Amino acid sequence: MRIIQDRRAFLAGLSAAGGAALFNIRPSSAAEPPPETTTVRLGKWGAYCWASVFLAGELMRADGITDVRYVTGDTSVDNSQWLARGDTDFDMNMPSMHITSIEAGVPIKVLTGVHFGCFELIANDSVQAVADMRGKRVGVWVLDSHPHKLTSLMANYVGLDPVHDIQWVETENPMQDFIDGQVDAFLAATPEPQIFRGQKDFPGHTVVNIAVDRPWSQYFCCMVAGSTDYVTKYPAATKRVLRAILKAADFCASNPELAAQELVDRGFLPNYDYALATLKETPHDRWRDYDAEDTVRFYALRMQETGMIKSSPQQILSNGTDWRFLNELKRELKR
Known part of the structure; x- marks a missing residue:
């Protein structure tokens, strides 16, 4: 209450x-x-x-x-x-x-x-780990925004080239585009993770939660x-x-x-x-x-x-x- x-x-x-x-x-x-x-x-x-x-x-x-x-x-x-x-x-x-x-x-x-702990990398079933983002569509508000930068750093940390290995999709609403199947992953900022966790039919899962997953959680x-x-x-x-x-x-x-x-x-x-x-x-x-x-x-x-x-x-x-x-x-x- x-x-x-x-x-x-x-x-x-x-x-x-x-x-x-x-x-x-x-x-x-x-x-x-x-x-x-x-x-x-x-x-x-x-x-x-x-x-x-x-x-x-x-x-x-x-x-x-x-x-x-x-x-x-x-x-x-x-x-x-x-x-x-x-x-x-x-x-x-x-x-x-x-x-x-x-x-x-x-x-x-x-x-x-x-x-710490504001962001979660959310993806569909084709992305089970950050390394799986190679060739995938990742939605961001705009290039060089903080979601783009942080996701790029995550990709680079596991050996991907964020410039050439990822298809960046600029969109006003990355979460909605993800729900609609227009992108394969996006970086969710609070309260977006709280929103999707309340939806039984949400078509995604958390790949990285920076509140708990190293090194970001440190x-x-x-x-x-x-x-x-x-x-x-x-x-x-x-x-x-x-x-x-x-x-x-x-x-x-x-x-x-x-x-x-x-x-x-x-x-x-x-x-x-x-x-x-x-x-x-x-x-x-x-x-x-x-x-x-x-x-x-x-x-x-x-x-x-x-x-x-x-x-x-x-x-x-x-x-x-x-x-x-x-x-x-x-x-x-x-x-």
């Missing part, structure tokens, strides 16, 4: 997750300087895996970032472009998309990982990056933004039912059941345990191997990451 929670219950839920103190509008620590700015712009679109970003707004406001703006940019491009174009100050995205921006010279800094799929300008000018504000997102991630893990309800009630997501399933299937409480730097290194190496980037993993790390805030927050937000 869905439990409708009012604002008081929501704050109580956050208290259970260890975040109630943030609702006193004051710096989280007397030793911390006040934020240099009270404004931050975050992306808003129908991404169920963005739960911690959506729920972090209240925590940011209570921690001195009083003007939290959720911005919807140009939906015809990947949301990494919103950050690149200056429409947002922070972006949550796949490591591959952040690395693509760094390679292109976009001034961003990857700051933390949040969770690395973050969603990481937060900020514009270099914001991070450099406003370090105290940046720390508060990240603190709020990570505390919201803890809340999503500790009370997924309440978190899912708030996501719907606040208008961020339309479907409670899909939100709840996403929170239960994408571990949000492992950000302390997983290695953000190693995640960027792993993806950069895979991308270099496929020819997606020319920079070495170390160059990507040196040019586009900053782990100072994460290291501080790991010490501060101990379990």
